[in-house]
Amino acid sequence: xxxxxxxxxxxxxxxxxNNLSQQLKTNYDFKLLCLKRHKDSSFMPGNYVFPGGxxxxxxxxxxxxxxxxxxxxxxxxxxxLLPNNNNNSxxxxxxxxxxxxxxxxxxxxxxxxxLRITAIRETFEECGILIAASxxxxxxxxxxxxxxxxxxxxxxxxxxxxxxxxxxxxESLQCYPDLWSLHAWSNWLTPVFLGGKxxxxxxxxxxxxxxxxxxxxxKEMEALIWDTSKELVDKSEEFKLAPPQQYQINEISKIxxxxxxxxxxxxxxKKDMLLYYxxxxxxxxxxxxxxxxxxxxxxxxxxxxxNDIVKNNLxxxxxxxQSVGPKNRMFRKGKNALxxxxx
Numbered sequence: 001x002x003x004x005x006x007x008x009x010x011x012x013x014x015x016x017x018n019n020l021s022q023q024l025k026t027n028y029d030f031k032l033l034c035l036k037r038h039k040d041s042s043f044m045p046g047n048y049v050f051p052g053g054x055x056x057x058x059x060x061x062x063x064x065x066x067x068x069x070x071x072x073x074x075x076x077x078x079x080x081l082l083p084n085n086n087n088n089s090x091x092x093x094x095x096x097x098x099x100x101x102x103x104x105x106x107x108x109x110x111x112x113x114x115l116r117i118t119a120i121r122e123t124f125e126e127c128g129i130l131i132a133a134s135x136x137x138x139x140x141x142x143x144x145x146x147x148x149x150x151x152x153x154x155x156x157x158x159x160x161x162x163x164x165x166x167x168x169x170x171e172s173l174q175c176y177p178d179l180w181s182l183h184a185w186s187n188w189l190t191p192v193f194l195g196g197k198x199x200x201x202x203x204x205x206x207x208x209x210x211x212x213x214x215x216x217x218x219k220e221m222e223a224l225i226w227d228t229s230k231e232l233v234d235k236s237e238e239f240k241l242a243p244p245q246q247y248q249i250n251e252i253s254k255i256x257x258x259x260x261x262x263x264x265x266x267x268x269x270k271k272d273m274l275l276y277y278x279x280x281x282x283x284x285x286x287x288x289x290x291x292x293x294x295x296x297x298x299x300x301x302x303x304x305x306x307n308d309i310v311k312n313n314l315x316x317x318x319x320x321x322q323s324v325g326p327k328n329r330m331f332r333k334g335k336n337a338l339x340x341x342x343x
Contacts, residue, residue, distance in 0.1 A: 003304055004190060004198035006100055008119035009052025011185060011248060012129065012142075014208040014226065015258045028228040030207070030258035032249065035126055035216055036223040036239070043197050047240045048225075050203065051129075053122035055115065056163035060108035063167065064117065071136040071176055080138075081112040081179060098187040098275040100200050113179060119204050120177040121166040125159050127224055128152050128215035131182070131206055132175040140262055142181035142206035145173065148213070156217060182206050183265035188244040188276045192306050200275075203248065205265040207258055229253035236338070243278070243289070243338060247330065250340045277301060278330075282310045283319055288331045289338075295325025 012033040034048040068077075101111045108114065120131045132145035147155060158165040170176055182204035190198040216224040227235070229252045236246055255261045278289040279298060290297045301307055311319060316331055320341070327343040 002099075002200075004200050006055040006115075007053055007199045007201040008055065008115045008122065009050045009201055009203050010119045010123050010131070010182065011050050011203055011205045011252070012123070012208065013205065013252075013258060013261055014211040016211055016226075028230060028256050030261065031211065031226040031228055032232060032252065033127070033129075033214070034225050034227070034232065034241075034245070035221045036225075038218075038220055038222050041220070043199075044240075044242050046222075047242045047245075049242055049245055051123040051126045052119055052201065052203075053125070054199070055118045056121075057108075058162075058164040058167065059117040059121060060104070060111075060114035061164075061167065062107070062109060064109060064113070067167065067171060067176055071134070073136070073176075077138070078110065078113055078179075081116070082110070098200075098202075098273050100187055100202050100275075115202050116179040116182045116204065117166075117177050119182060119202075120179075121159060121163060124166070125156060126217050126220055128156060129212050130175075131178045132170065132173075133178045134173075134175040138180040139178070140181065140183075140207075140266060142208045143178045144208055144212045145175045146212070147173070152215060156215075160217065160219075178206075183262075183269040184273060185265060185268060186244070186248060186276060187273050189303060191278050191280070192304065193280055193308065201244070203244070205261065207262045207265070229255075241338075243330065244276070246338050247276075247291075247340055277303060280306075280308045281319065282308055282312060283314050283316050284312050285315045286331055288316060288319060288329050291328045291330075293326055293328040294323075295327070296323050297328070 013030045015030050033051065035051055037044055037047050037049055039045050103111060124130045130145045130147060131142050133143040155169050159169060184202060185205045186203045189200045211226055214224055229249050232249045233253050252261065255264060274292045276291050278291060279301065281288040281290060298307065327341045329341050330338045332338055
């Protein structure tokens, strides 16, 4: 029996126009959204995260089908959200297949649908950005439905108090969650060694053509920032980024154009997704975290147990030097920054 909760988040990227001084500093044409969790939060207080949260039963209610039907969508339109499972034979035996997409009940929407609803609902709750449309058309770029003023605050409060209100809101506003603009990017499971709450989280990428207005929920968050992935990487010493966020921001920082990020996200969405479950290597002078794809990642991993590997006769550098083959790992340097090694 699993001892974690399923969750969904959006890595929200938005196009922005550089002024001349910015062009001299960066050649990125998009920024990412990060929220700072409240200092009193029970999970990762004070950390900067992507908007998202836990799955609720209302996200998988079949009545969502009736809403989509009003805009001309049927079951066939949802097929494009299903992952491509034709390349399983090429997967390494050491790679963990994600279980977050497994059906929970025959009386619920497919997880590829409901997890996207979760991510969109939680993003609206936490920062007031509604990834939704009303035109009955699919778009690879995310569509943003604007709500302002008291109406926005009232709906945020209602949805925060009761996830079922998200459906009522969409029906009232005559819009629908823009599922097709969310592209599955990665899947992370909180390791046992951290203690406390655990989450199996799916991260989607959504690309907006401009930066929308946002209003964070002060009960859950303390701050909201838009910045380039490079700037966020450079600031990792200044503020706390949870490891999944830091890893993914570092990964995205290698892409400079929003359209290139979107194309990469679309391509990745069609492939099998690996479950990123870190394995801790305890060394003489620190700790390394291994991920699937690393040559030293164990072939057998127990998701409900501590899987530490103790090598306290080796330093971090010695462990690196003795590792033969691909590397996909992180180790800590300084107070907050994690160094990512991909070779």
